[in-house]
Amino acid sequence: MAGLFFHAIICAVVGLIVAGCSSGSKSVAPASGPAERSAVERPPRPATLEDVRKTQETQTQEVGRLTGEVKALDAQQAFLVTELKSLSEQLAKLKASVDDARLAVEAIQRATPVTPPATPPPAALSQPPPPMLPPAAPPRAAVAPPTPTLxxxxxxxxxxAALAKLRAGEDGQAALEFTEFVTQFPNHPQAAAAQNWIGEAFYRQRDYKQAVVEFQKTVDNYTQTTQVAEALLKIGLCKRAMGDAAGARAAWEQVIKQYPRSEAASQARGFLAGRTNGGSRVR
Structure with missing residues (x-):
């Protein structure tokens, strides 16, 4: 009986020992198992669609910024080009003004030599024998009044100023100013040229009928000037533009006949020979 009891105690002790070892092994296993090693050795997280989207947005913003800068540079370049064009136009106008002033000075210089006709009275006085010569001086003085106009x-x-208007393409205003000039200063050395410029202004506006009228005034009123040859040449051009070939030929033949050595006659020969189409220019 005692032996059975002792044997039961031994079995119980052995069972407790076995149970303790089993629980100890279970408590240690989680610390060194495969799950813990996988948590430590996990690879980096791959890029997601959200990361790609953010990168694209950043790049788009940078491209937009650069595009804006390029547009700003283009606008600045366009502004500079406009300024350069404006300065070029101003320079051209200044050059035209200088040319006009030069023409005015040349006109005065051409007009000044005309004044010597006032000197003949002393030459007349140098002939004392005719007693009636002194009274003849007043008629010569009568020719002198145009000189103040010159x-x-x-x-x-x-x-x-009128010529500057014509050069600037203001043909209508130029015609008005030249007409006023001829009205106020009919004896001025440039009056015949002014009358021709009136015709030129209408010619440039393709009002050929009125241009013929104005050029004809030069032919009728300034017969002693070289401007008549130019007027006849332009009358021929107007006639041709209106389809009047016979009228054009007649005008050009008249230029050649009356002013054979003039530049207008040379051009008229070219028109008659069909070597040139003609045209108008402001000189």
Missing amino acids: RNPDADRMFA
């Missing part, structure tokens, strides 16, 4: 700076300025 030296009139207002007339020269008016002519230069």
Whole structure:
């Protein structure tokens, strides 16, 4: 009986020992198992669609910024080009003004030599035998009145201003100013040229009928000037533009006949020979 009891105690002790070892092994296993090692050795997280989207947005913003800078540079370049064009136009206008002033000075210089006709009275006085010569001086003095007009700076300025209008393409205004010039200063050395410029203004506006009328005034009123040859040449051009070939030929033949050595006659020969189409220019 005692032996059975002792044997039971031994079995119980052995069972407790076995149970303790089993629980100890279970408690240690989680610390060194495969799950813990996988947590430590986990690879980096791959990029997601959200990461790609953010990267694209950043790049798009950078491209937009650069595009804005390029547009700003283009606008600045366009502004500079406009400024350069404006300066070029101003320079051209200044050059035209200088040319007009030069023409005015040349007009005065051409007009000044005309004044010597006032000197013949002393030559007449140098012939004392005819007693009636002194009374003959007043008629020569009567020719002198136009000389103040020749030296009139207002007339020269008016002519230069009208010519500047014509050069600037303001044909209508130029015609009005030249007409006023001819009305106020009919005996001015540039009056015949002014009358031709009136015809030129209408010619450039393709009002050929009125241009013929104005050029004909030069032919009728300034017969002693070289401007008549130019007027006849332009009458021929107007006639041709209106389809009047016979009228054009007649005008050009008249130029060649009356002014054979003039530049207008040379051009008329070219028109008759069909070597040139003609045209108008402001000189």
